[in-house]
Every structure is written in structure tokens, then in C-alpha cells.
Amino acid sequence: MNTTELHARREKLAREFQAILPAESVLYQTEDLRVYECDALSAYRRLPLLAVLPDTIDQVQQVMRLCRRLSLPVVARGAGTGLSAGALPDTQGVLLGLAKFDRILEIDANKRIARVQPGVRNLAISEAVSDLGLYYAPDPSSQIACTIGGNVAENSGGVHCLKYGLTVHNIQQLQVVTIDGDLLTIGGPGPDTPGYDLLALFTGSEGLLGVIVEVTVKLLPKPESARLLLAAFDQVEKAGNAVAAIIASGIVPAGLEMMDQMAIRAAEDFVHAGYPRDAAAILLCELDGTEAEVDAHLETVRRVLTEAGATGLRCAESAEQRRRMWQGRKAAFPAVGRISPDYYCMDGTIPRRCLPEVLREIARLSSEYGLPVANVFHAGDGNLHPLILYDANKPGELERTEEMGGRILELCVSVGGTITGEHGVGLEKINQMCVQFNAAELAQFHAVKSAFDPDGLLNPGKAIPELHRCAELGAMHVHQGRLPFPGLERF
Amino acid sequence: MDHSVVLQEQVKAALGAGTPLVITGNCTKEFYGHRVQGRRLETTVHTGVVDYDPSELVVTVRAGTPLVQLEQLLDENGQMLAFEPSSFGGRASVGGTIACNVSGPRRMVLGAARDFVLGCRVINGNGELLHFGGKVIKNVAGYDVSRLMTGAQGTLGLLLEVSLKVLPKPEAEMTLAYEMGVEESITMLHRWLQQPYPLSASCFDERTLWIRLSGSSAALAHTHRRLGGQAVSDSEAFWRCLNDKQHEFFGDTGPLWRLSLPSDCKPLALPGKWLYEWNGALRWLRSTASADAVRRQVEAVAGHAMYYRGDRQRIDTVLHPLDPRLVPIHRRLKQAFDPERIFNPGRLYPDL
Numbered sequence: 082m083n084t085t086e087l088h089a090r091r092e093k094l095a096r097e098f099q100a101i102l103p104a105e106s107v108l109y110q111t112e113d114l115r116v117y118e119c120d121a122l123s124a125y126r127r128l129p130l131l132a133v134l135p136d137t138i139d140q141v142q143q144v145m146r147l148c149r150r151l152s153l154p155v156v157a158r159g160a161g162t163g164l165s166a167g168a169l170p171d172t173q174g175v176l177l178g179l180a181k182f183d184r185i186l187e188i189d190a191n192k193r194i195a196r197v198q199p200g201v202r203n204l205a206i207s208e209a210v211s212d213l214g215l216y217y218a219p220d221p222s223s224q225i226a227c228t229i230g231g232n233v234a235e236n237s238g239g240v241h242c243l244k245y246g247l248t249v250h251n252i253q254q255l256q257v258v259t260i261d262g263d264l265l266t267i268g269g270p271g272p273d274t275p276g277y278d279l280l281a282l283f284t285g286s287e288g289l290l291g292v293i294v295e296v297t298v299k300l301l302p303k304p305e306s307a308r309l310l311l312a313a314f315d316q317v318e319k320a321g322n323a324v325a326a327i328i329a330s331g332i333v334p335a336g337l338e339m340m341d342q343m344a345i346r347a348a349e350d351f352v353h354a355g356y357p358r359d360a361a362a363i364l365l366c367e368l369d370g371t372e373a374e375v376d377a378h379l380e381t382v383r384r385v386l387t388e389a390g391a392t393g394l395r396c397a398e399s400a401e402q403r404r405r406m407w408q409g410r411k412a413a414f415p416a417v418g419r420i421s422p423d424y425y426c427m428d429g430t431i432p433r434r435c436l437p438e439v440l441r442e443i444a445r446l447s448s449e450y451g452l453p454v455a456n457v458f459h460a461g462d463g464n465l466h467p468l469i470l471y472d473a474n475k476p477g478e479l480e481r482t483e484e485m486g487g488r489i490l491e492l493c494v495s496v497g498g499t500i501t502g503e504h505g506v507g508l509e510k511i512n513q514m515c516v517q518f519n520a521a522e523l524a525q526f527h528a529v530k531s532a533f534d535p536d537g538l539l540n541p542g543k544a545i546p547e548l549h550r551c552a553e554l555g556a557m558h559v560h561q562g563r564l565p566f567p568g569l570e571r572f
Numbered sequence: 573m574d575h576s577v578v579l580q581e582q583v584k585a586a587l588g589a590g591t592p593l594v595i596t597g598n599c600t601k602e603f604y605g606h607r608v609q610g611r612r613l614e615t616t617v618h619t620g621v622v623d624y625d626p627s628e629l630v631v632t633v634r635a636g637t638p639l640v641q642l643e644q645l646l647d648e649n650g651q652m653l654a655f656e657p658s659s660f661g662g663r664a665s666v667g668g669t670i671a672c673n674v675s676g677p678r679r680m681v682l683g684a685a686r687d688f689v690l691g692c693r694v695i696n697g698n699g700e701l702l703h704f705g706g707k708v709i710k711n712v713a714g715y716d717v718s719r720l721m722t723g724a725q726g727t728l729g730l731l732l733e734v735s736l737k738v739l740p741k742p743e744a745e746m747t748l749a750y751e752m753g754v755e756e757s758i759t760m761l762h763r764w765l766q767q768p769y770p771l772s773a774s775c776f777d778e779r780t781l782w783i784r785l786s787g788s789s790a791a792l793a794h795t796h797r798r799l800g801g802q803a804v805s806d807s808e809a810f811w812r813c814l815n816d817k818q819h820e821f822f823g824d825t826g827p828l829w830r831l832s833l834p835s836d837c838k839p840l841a842l843p844g845k846w847l848y849e850w851n852g853a854l855r856w857l858r859s860t861a862s863a864d865a866v867r868r869q870v871e872a873v874a875g876h877a878m879y880y881r882g883d884r885q886r887i888d889t890v891l892h893p894l895d896p897r898l899v900p901i902h903r904r905l906k907q908a909f910d911p912e913r914i915f916n917p918g919r920l921y922p923d924l
């Protein structure tokens with residue numbers, strides 16, 4: 082399609098949508114569509130045919146009915162902070178922006194819930210209920226920007242999910258609009274619902290099953306006390322063993338994070354969190370609960386860390402110091418962004434006991450590919466975020482980075498882990514899905530998808546690879562994570 | 573012992589012959605659904621712990637393994653299944669527990685069985701052996717089939733193996749009792765729940781409220797001073813007895829309803845005897861009220877009611893009728909996993 086034809090097509094479609102939406106809610110000029118061309122994984126970019134920004138559920142229903150009738154793909158979008166190109170538009174489809182759904186509809190302190198629209202930002206919920214002594218537990222590092230709808234679609238986690246769970250553990254009800262335009266209530270205000278657990282199925286479904294138009298989240302009372310310990314180590318391995326030792330002592334910390342030297346230095350230079358620049362690795366261990374409990378646990382954890390060979394141990398002495406120490410961790414991605422023109426964030430999860438082995442192999446890959454890696458790690462739950470540093474302006478470097486990233490994910494699968502702990506598959510990890518799942522399993526996923534969206538209009542091409550795609554890549558999973566054709570173009 | 577191959581052959585044979593299968597562990601929860609006609613498929617041969625490393629907080633276990641055996645292993649390592657499932661007199665299997673999403677007193681604080689399921693191996697209705705989720709705590713690759721299987725009562729496939737997140741056992745526990753009525757109990761509990769007290773269970777009837785505290789001894793002593801209340805002598809026995817339906821309330825043989833409701837809703841206007849758990853969100857009702865009357869009341873507060881025990885002739889469906897808007901999706905999901913309807917057909921609802 083040439084530019085003139087494309088523009089004509091856009092204008093024609095825009096008229097269809099303008100019949101059901103206010104004119105300003107339908108965008109079809111190239112410059113207006115630019116904002117939506119990528120999510121936070123900006124290596125992937127493309128423009129949708131048009132973007133719509135409804136602000137009532139009724140409008141969403143009408144948009145879906147129209148898309149179904151015209152067989153137009155629909156890609157839902159929250160804040161676009163996703164890291165797997167999940168919200169990447171479809172060039173032949175509609176981008177459905179939920180930014181206007183930004184109202185908190187109800188806060189019920191007695192029930193400890195908040196009913197919110199999907200475009201409400203994660204942090205805005207905790208801020209709104211803070212005066213009541215409550216908060217919403219899952220706290221992705223992107224929480225200032227990302228939306229609760231996106232969180233549900235990705236089953237997002239945060240630094241506190243070892244103790245408080247992921248999004249799936251902290252929501253109780255959704256309102257969703259199906260591709261047919263029907264509005265469904267999934268889950269409910271009671272502890273369970275009759276029939277299948279559709280709430281769990283929807284959580285993490287990456288916009289492939291329906292559009293989330295309302296979320297009821299569970300709130301928790303703020304802990305009476307929270308203390309943050311920082312431990313420095315001269316070897317990454319010792320830090321890894323310390324993590325296992327803390328868990329073995331019978332304590333579940335509220336947060337347990339690890340950073341390696343490159344990540345420590347980048348974060349320290351960026352936010353001056355007070356991290357020891359010469360440490361090979363640091364652990365951040367947060368303990369929360371009642372005053373008495375935290376004091377007791379603090380003592381135990383100090384002892385465990387010392388026995389594990391910590392070379393330095395510091396406890397935040399004030400709320401401000403604690404906030405700053407966390408800030409270093411939460412700003413780790415942008416911090417790494419400052420020391421390299423580009424970085425590529427991986428998201429594999431591994432059994433914790435395999436950490437030393439996996440980190441060694443990542444270091445080896447790093448030298449094989451000549452690409453530095455900074456490691457940020459949700460150590461408590463085994464979720465690794467190796468950040469590969471590269472320069473997209475150097476010819477071939479992005480491709481090498483992606484290939485190396487693929488090898489890291491395959492490594493995670495080969496030790497019994499997964500290719501994605503919290504960022505989702507999106508378009509990015511679609512090939513690695515062929516490594517983690519066999520044809521029958523993928524076919525089962527497609528059957529689930531068809532139960533909701535028989536024509537495959539919702540976020541097509543994401544999350545679950547077509548079987549022929551995997552076949553073309555070769556039966557990758559039988560090779561224990563070794564790609565049969567390392568030279569094969571990845572995307 | 574690993575019997576997955578044998579089980580798979582039995583499923584394929586059933587598929588070939590077109591005979592439905594009744595998935596059977598130790599038959600402790602037959603009453604959770606409707607009686608199914610078909611050949612029994614015994615899971616109790618497929619037993620054993622496949623992988624357990626306490627410092628990973630994950631255990632992988634075959635479905636036929638007796639629940640008590642798993643719990644004993646965890647206990648020896650200072651850990652537990654945090655959803656506190658009843659063992660139904662020591663006879664429940666792990667598979668049945670997960671298939672029915674059985675959850676006990678700790679549910680309102682730490683979560684239900686579904687919250688701790690990380691992965692599973694299943695045989696679907698095409699006779700294929702599939703693996704979903706994994707042995708790690710965070711995993712968002714693919715749809716969450718493992719949690720979908722939880723509570724599906726085997727209608728979507730045969731569970732062969734599950735990976736569960738486990739937690740350390742609390743250092744100490746204590747149970748406190750208060751003399752108060754139902755409405756006051758609901759009010760008090762909801763006031764306390766907005767504070768960070770280490771509450772791990774609650775139960776009340778028209779005269780008494782019992783709460784359980786779990787945590788470090790220091791935290792328990794401190795909370796006891798703040799909340800007052802009479803310490804109950806054998807805390808563990810109290811909750812075990814409640815969880816296993818050995819509490820005198822359950823002694824009767826008449827109709828028993830299990831109501832799942834918003835925790836803070838007012839006592840419902842239904843005649844009968846009541847016992848409350850899960851901060852008021854789980855309500856047991858011994859009543860001869862008609863199914864219609866019970867369902868009308870719970871629907872008014874967006875809850876649901878299961879006909880837990882009693883004469884099955886009296887009712888059309890054990891589980892609460894589904895929201896009609898969700899029926900087509902349930903049918904299509906059944907079709908997606910079990911197109912020939914060989915697994916427990918009709919156990920949940922006639923067309924699933």
C-alpha cells in the first residue's frame with residue numbers, strides 16, 4: 082500500500098469510528114500516531130492504522146463490535162511502559178488507548194479494596210489510600226507511570242512480591258470487554274467464584290483475551306515497621322548463597338534484591354544511594370511486620386549475612402535513608418541507560434540454586450559477544466534482569482544483542498526456569514516460547530485463545546507463537562536450549 | 573512411583589472407546605460436584621515428591637501423593653502449605669486438593685490453593701501430556717493454565733503433577749477468644765484488619781469470636797496485650813478441628829450450605845444455624861431453606877452458594893448457577909481442553 086492509499090484507508094476507517102466516538106478520540110494522522118509506535122522496548126516500532134481513545138465502557142464495547150465486524154486487529158495500550166513490545170501496534174489494526182480511563186471509582190477501607198479504571202497509574206492507588214493506612218502491594222519499578230490495566234495484562238511484579246505476591250494475588254475482580262463487545266464480570270467480591278478461575282486466566286494474558294475496563298484491587302495495611310539492610314559482598318556467588326541462607330532461616334523478607342558491580346556503580350553515580358562502589362555485589366533485604374518481629378528478624382538476618390561472608394552491612398536508619406537506598410535499585414534501569422547508548426533488559430527466572438552457574442554463563446556470553454552486561458536481580462524469587470549494553474547505531478549490534486539475549490533466555494529454560502518472570506512475552510520473546518513449550522502445549526494455548534477470540538483479532542502475533550513459526554526455527558526445545566541455527570535471523 | 577505413561581494409555585483407551593473417565597483419588601470430595609457416570613481413573617498409584625529444595629520455597633509432587641505425606645515432609649523442614657488445606661480425615665490426595673482448590677483458615681490472609689500453584693503437568697482431553705508454568709515463583713510465559721486447572725475439578729484435564737509455593741511455618745501461634753455477637757465480630761475484625769496485626773485466621777458464631785495470631789513470640793505477646801482476649805489452650809487443635817469439619821457445628825447431618833460473600837456484609841436473613849470463617853467471607857449455613865431462597869440472598873450481595881452436604885434430590889446443581897454471560901466461555905474452554913468430554917463430564921455443571 083503506498084502512502085496515498087494508506088491515507089485514504091485511514092480516513093475511511095476514521096469516519097467509521099467517528100460515528101461511534103467523539104472526533105477528538107479518533108487519531109489517524111501520522112504525526113498523531115507516532116506516540117503509539119512503540120512501548121518501552123523501543124527497538125520495535127510501527128504505526129497502527131489508527132488509534133482510538135474511548136472514555137466510557139460503552140464506547141469500548143462499540144469499538145470492539147466495529148473491529149469485529151471489520152475484522153480489524155485491536156491492540157490495547159495502557160501507559161506503554163511494557164518491556165516486551167506487547168503494546169506494539171498492528172500495522173493493519175486499531176490501537177486502543179486506555180489513558181482516559183484514569184478515575185478511581187471507589188475506595189472501601191472496611192473491605193480493603195479499591196475499584197479503579199484500567200488507566201489509573203499503579204502508584205496513584207497507593208497514594209490515594211495512604212491516609213487510610215493502606216497500600217496496594219505490587220510495586221513495579223515503573224509504578225509512577227504504568228497502569229493497573231497493563232499490570233493485570235502482564236501479571237506484573239515488583240520488589241515486594243516475594244512476600245506479597247504478584248498482581249494475580251492482589252486483585253479480586255475485573256470488568257472486561259470481549260471482542261464481541263460483551264461486558265463480563267470476572268472474579269467477585271467473595272473469596273472465590275463458581276466455575277473456572279477466569280480471573281487467573283485473564284491475568285497475564287497480554288491483551289489477547291479481552292480488554293480490561295475496570296479492576297478491583299485488594300489493599301493491605303501498611304506494615305507497622307519496615308527496615309532495609311544493605312549487605313556488600315566481594316563475590317557474586319557469596320551473595321547468591323546468602324539469599325538461600327536467609328530463606329533457609331525461615332524468614333520471608335518483604336524484598337530481597339541483588340545488584341552486581343556494574344549495576345551498583347551505574348545506580349550510585351545516578352542517584353547517590355550510598356552503595357559501596359567497590360563491592361562485587363550487594364543485597365538489599367527489607368524486613369517488615371510488627372515492631373517486635375522486625376527487630377527479631379533483623380538480628381537473624383544480620384547474623385546470616387555475616388556468616389555468608391558479607392564484607393559490609395548497613396541498616397537504613399531513617400525513612401529517608403531507606404527511600405534513598407531503594408531508589409538506587411528502582412532507578413537501576415535508567416541508571417544503566419546513562420552509561421550506555423542503549424540497553425536491552427532480559428527477564429528470565431531460574432531456580433535460585435542455579436544462580437552462580439547462570440551468572441557465570443552470562444559472563445561468558447558477555448565476553449563471547451563483546452557486550453557488557455549489568456545484572457539486576459529480584460533475588461528472592463529468582464527473577465533475573467541482565468541488562469545488555471549496546472549501541473543501536475553500530476551496524477549489527479542490535480541483532481547481536483538480541484541473539485545474545487535469546488541465548489540467556491534459553492539458558493534460563495535449560496536450568497528449569499522460564500523466559501519471562503514479569504515482563505511478558507509480547508513480540509520480543511515469541512521465538513523463545515518455542516524453546517519453553519512444545520507444539521502440543523502451544524496448540525493448547527491457541528485453543529484457549531480461540532475460546533475468547535476465535536478470529537484472533539486481539540493483539541495478534543504476540544505472546545503465543547504460531548506453530549509454523551516454531552517449525553521454521555527448528556524444533557528448538559529438543560536441543561536443550563541450543564539454537565540449531567545460531568546464524569538465523571531472529572526478527 | 574511415576575505412572576504417567578500408564579495413565580496416558582488409559583486416557584487414550586478411553587478416548588478410543590468414547591467412555592468418559594471419572595478421575596478418582598481417594599474419593600474424599602465426590603460431594604464437591606455431581607456424580608459422574610463412567611470408568612474410574614485411579615490417580616492414587618501416581619505418587620511421590622519429584623523435587624523439593626526448601627531454600628527454593630517450591631515443592632513438586634505427583635497428584636496421587638497423600639496430602640498428609642507432603643505436609644509431613646514440609647513440616648520436617650519447618651515449612652507448610654500456606655493455604656492450609658483440610659486432609660479430609662488424612663485421606664485427601666494432593667491432586668484432589670488442587671483440583672478442588674481446597675483452602676483452610678489461613679486463606680483470607682495468605683491465599684487460596686490457587687495462589688500457591690506455580691505449575692502443573694496434565695493430560696488433556698486429546699491424551700497429550702502437557703506442562704505449564706514451572707518450578708519458579710515468577711513465570712508469565714503463556715496463559716496461566718495451572719491456576720485454571722485449580723478448582724476445575726478435573727473437567728479440563730487430568731492433573732499429574734503440581735509445583736506449589738511453600739512458606740516457612742510461623743515461629744509461634746496463639747488463639748484468642750472474645751465473647752461477642754455476629755455483627756460485633758464483623759465490625760471488630762474489619763477494624764483490626766485495617767491494622768498490621770499478625771492475624772492468620774478467624775471464626776465466629778453468635779456468641780464467640782476466635783482469632784489466631786501467627787508470628788514471632790514477641791509479636792504475639794505484643795498483639796495480645798493490644799487486643800486483649802482469652803487465650804485458648806490448644807490453639808492447633810481448635811483450627812484443625814474446624815478445618816476438618818469436626819467442630820460440633822458440623823455434627824448434624826441436615827443440609828449444609830457453603831456461602832462465599834463479601835466479608836463485611838450483614839448477616840443474611842435466612843433461617844438456620846450459622847458459622848463464620850475467613851473474616852466473614854466464608855459462611856456455613858445449616859438450613860432447610862430452599863435453594864432458591866439461599867441463592868437469591870447471596871446473589872443480592874454478589875456472592876455464591878454451594879450445596880455442601882445434604883439430600884441431592886432437593887437441588888438442581890451443587891454449585892451456584894453460573895452467570896449466564898460466562899456460560900459460553902466455560903463451554904468453549906471445556907471444548908478447548910477436552911473436546912470429547914471424557915474427563916468428569918457433568919461434574920461441575922451438566923454441560924462441562
Ligand SMILES: Cc1cc2nc3c(=O)[nH]c(=O)nc-3n(C[C@H](O)[C@H](O)[C@H](O)COP(=O)(O)OP(=O)(O)OC[C@H]3O[C@@H](n4cnc5c(N)ncnc54)[C@H](O)[C@@H]3O)c2cc1C
Nearest residue numbers: 159160161162163167221222228230231234237238288293
Ligand atoms: C523502567 C521500567 C521498569 C520496570 N519495572 C518493572 C517491574 O519492576 N516489574 C514488572 O513487572 N514490570 C516492570 N516494567 C514493565 C512494565 O512497566 C509493566 O509490564 C507494566 O505492567 C506495563 O503497564 P503499561 O500500562 O505501561 O502497559 P502497556 O505497556 O501499555 O501494555 C502492556 C501489555 O498489556 C496490554 N494491556 C494494557 N492495558 C490493557 C487493558 N486495559 N486491557 C487489556 N490489555 C491491556 C497491552 O496490550 C500490552 O500487551 C518496567 C518497565 C520500565 C520501563
